[in-house]
Amino acid sequence: MSADPHYTLYHPRWYRRRMSVWWWLHNRAYAFFVLREITSVFVAFTALLYLWQIRALIQGPQAYERFLARLKTPLFLTLDTVAFLFVLFHAITWFNLTPKAMVVRMGGTRVPDWAIIGVNYAAWIVLSGAVAFALLRG
Amino acid sequence: MLKRITPLLWLLFSTGGTVAAFFLPIHLLLTGLAFPLGWLEAPRYESLHRLLMHPVTRLYLFVLVSLPLFHWAHRFRYTLYDGLQLKHLTVLIAVLCYGTALAGTAVAAYLLWNIP
Numbered sequence: 001m002s003a004d005p006h007y008t009l010y011h012p013r014w015y016r017r018r019m020s021v022w023w024w025l026h027n028r029a030y031a032f033f034v035l036r037e038i039t040s041v042f043v044a045f046t047a048l049l050y051l052w053q054i055r056a057l058i059q060g061p062q063a064y065e066r067f068l069a070r071l072k073t074p075l076f077l078t079l080d081t082v083a084f085l086f087v088l089f090h091a092i093t094w095f096n097l098t099p100k101a102m103v104v105r106m107g108g109t110r111v112p113d114w115a116i117i118g119v120n121y122a123a124w125i126v127l128s129g130a131v132a133f134a135l136l137r138g
Numbered sequence: 139m140l141k142r143i144t145p146l147l148w149l150l151f152s153t154g155g156t157v158a159a160f161f162l163p164i165h166l167l168l169t170g171l172a173f174p175l176g177w178l179e180a181p182r183y184e185s186l187h188r189l190l191m192h193p194v195t196r197l198y199l200f201v202l203v204s205l206p207l208f209h210w211a212h213r214f215r216y217t218l219y220d221g222l223q224l225k226h227l228t229v230l231i232a233v234l235c236y237g238t239a240l241a242g243t244a245v246a247a248y249l250l251w252n253i254p
Contacts, residue, residue: 021222037217043158044210044238046166047203051242053169054199054249057190061183071174080170087166091159101152128164134189135168135181 039090042083049080095120140232147212147236154209161202196250204243211235 024030056067070076098120099113173180189195215235218224224231 019223024221034217034221037213037221040210040213040217043154043162043206044214046158046162046170047206047210047242049170050165050199051203051246051249054190054203054246057183057186058249058253064183064186068173068180071170076170077174080166080174084163084166084170087158087162090155091163094155094159124160127160131161131164132168135186136178137185 036089036093039086039093042086043090045079045083046087049083091124095124140229147208150205150208151212152209154205154207154212157201158206158209162206165202190253196253200246200250203246204239207239207242208236211239 024034053067056063071080095117099116102116104111104116168178172178190199212235215231218231218235219228
């Protein structure tokens with residue numbers, strides 16, 4: 001808490017106990033929640049990796065070769081493995097949460113959760129296949 | 139200002155999260171693991187460059203980079219608030235997070251727009 005609390009009309013004086021920064025380690029559900037939140041860091045990492053690849057492709061064949069060589073270093077293999085696991089975790093938790101964020105009704109009845117989740121996983125497989133096809137065709 | 143654009147930020151968060159969930163795992167699996175480890179042969183420069191020339195690819199790559207960055211910005215902002223209890227730094231954190239996402243978007247737009 002800051003030294004200068006902002007008093008509001010209906011909470012003239014709040015007393016809050018100090019919480020440890022590690023509050024989320026005490027409970028498995030909290031740890032799961034924080035782990036899910038941290039996936040965003042690896043989502044950003046992957047986006048930047050792609051930005052780097054685009055730049056290398058624009059600069060020319062030598063830059064692209066350097067990019068490929070850099071990805072083979074232990075540092076990047078480790079980073080990419082960890083990032084892949086986190087991005088996978090993001091995808092799975094994201095799809096499983098879709099029915100909670102989006103209620104679909106058809107003919108007056110609510111589409112069951114498993115159907116919405118199933119459509120997401122099916123689309124995931126199709127889209128991943130399309131990306132792999134586009135990249136590997138050449 | 140931050141309050142007024144909050145709905146937009148949530149929208150960017152959720153579309154970015156969806157794009158990230160659908161597309162990033164396969165890209166990372168191929169580019170980050172399968173190609174460097176030699177499970178599959180990395181695409182040749184010519185074929186990727188030809189792919190990059192297509193306007194649809196450029197639009198796709200722009201979305202692939204930009205929206206997940208906004209997803210990160212929004213989620214990471216709240217991770218910092220809750221995880222590290224930095225509520226008093228609201229404005230600074232917001233500027234840094236969304237600023238980074240905006241910068242990444244600008245770089246992506248610049249690169250993809252100016253391909254010779």
